[in-house]
Every structure is written in C-alpha cells, then in structure tokens.
Amino acid sequence: MERTEAELIAAAVKGDTASFEPLIQKYSPRVFATARRYARLEREVEDIVQEIWIKAFQKLESFRGDAPFEHWLMRMAVRTCYDFLRAHQRNRESAFTEISEPEDDWLERFAAAPESVSAQADAAKQLVGRILEEMSPAGRLIITLLEIEDRSVKEISKLTGWSVPLVKVRAFRARAEMRKILARLTKDKYL
C-alpha cells in the first residue's frame, strides 16, 4: 500500500532518508523549474536544488502540516534562490557589453513598429533574460514572481517572508529599475 505524504514526512523526520525519496521525485520538477528562473548554468541550478532538498530534510521538523508540503517547500526554494542571487550579485555581468545581432534586430523592429514584433521570438526571450540578470537580487525576484509568474502581493509576501508593504515598495522599485536598464540599453540607438 502506498504511503501518504504525511506518513513519508513523519518517517523522514525520524531520520529515514529512504522515505524522503518519493517526495524528492514528486516535487523536483517544480523545484528545478523555479531554480532555472534564477540561475543560467545547469551546474548552478543543480547546486541550488540540492541545497533546497538538503535544507528541507534538515528543517523537516519545522513543517507543521497545517499547509501543503509543496507550499512549505516552495517557500524554502524561493528563499534559497534569493540567497543564490545575493551571493552571486558581484558576478553579474556589469554591462550590456554586446547584445547579439538578433536581439539588436528585434529592438530595431520594435522601435519601428512595436505592434508588429512578436514576444515569442527567441531574441525577446534572450533579451529579457539579459535584463533580469542586470537587476538587483530583490528586483529580479519581485519581477519574476509578480510579473512573470503572475503571483499576488500576498503570495509573494508569504513566499519571501517580506511584509506586504515591503513587497509593494520593492515591486515599485523593481519596475523602475527595469525601466532604467531598458533606457540604458536603448538610449544610444533609439532615443
């Protein structure tokens, strides 16, 4: 008979690592997708996910079971990703040294006729990734959660541990930061 999630967690809390395996199998896709939003290299993604699972196992006692395990795990995942962004803040590329030719073309076409360019284009996806990498850790986290994942301010507050007013303030600053980066990117050619 298949054991329930609560039974698996209870066994894992007692130190039975094997009981933790089905939980890892079930939730790893979600955790990997989250980590891939914040880290570019696959090696970094794997390190983040590994850290999330080890932390989850070590802190499993603090899981009270009044909310789904997935919510508890995702809070840990988002906070670990934020720690990763902060730790690698200095390694961020300092400037748009060279944007690629397709990205440049996409921007040129957008400048000429904003409605005609597709958001589905690879160049647009690469460009937004580049801009997010330029942003501060808090700004990137907020833009990702609020604008890209479409989460509510309350949800973000729970995920990050920040208060609702702080999330709102950081969201305002993050949008301004993003516009500033876009202005820097486009000022030479298009403004």
Next chain:
Amino acid sequence: MNLEDLQKKLLAAARSNPPEDRVPYAFEKRILSRLSSQPAADSSALWARALWRAAVPCVAVTLLLTALSFTMASTETTTVTTVTSEADISQQFELALLAPANQLEEIQ
C-alpha cells in the same frame, strides 16, 4: 521608443517562455547519498561544545570575583590600619594637649 511598451513586451516574452522542469537522471539518488553521508547529530558532542563555550564566561566571572575580593580585602586592611593610626594620633594629641594638666595633677 516607448519604454513601458517595451517592458510589457519583454515581460510577455518571459511569461510565454516558462523554464523547463526536467530533472537530471537519478537526481534523487544523489540527494539521498548526500543526506546519508552527512554526519548524524551527536548529542554528547553538542553538550561538550556547549559546555566548553560556557566554561569561558565562567572562568572570566571567577577571575573577576577573585580580583574583586582581593581588592576589597586590601581596602578593608587599609581602612583598619588607617583607623588604628588615626586612633593613635588622636590619643597622642589628647595626651599632648592634656599634658600640663596631668603634670599638675602629679605634682599635687
């Protein structure tokens, strides 16, 4: 160029491109081996570490109290000596002051 429109377009591009949820082969095994290779929490080691940490302030307090008791003892000794010598001086002063009267008494 309208930056707000550009921002919206780029965010739409990010929304339309969710990251992959692919998990590397046998990733869970890797996590489990990491978990089992981690040393188990040894309660006696934790106690020993806590006691060693507590020993430092204990020694500091002991030294402080020892120094304080020595200081107080020396202060008390000084006070006693001072009181004794002060008593001697007053007695000598009294004797010197009353010396003529004493001599008169002796003559009579």
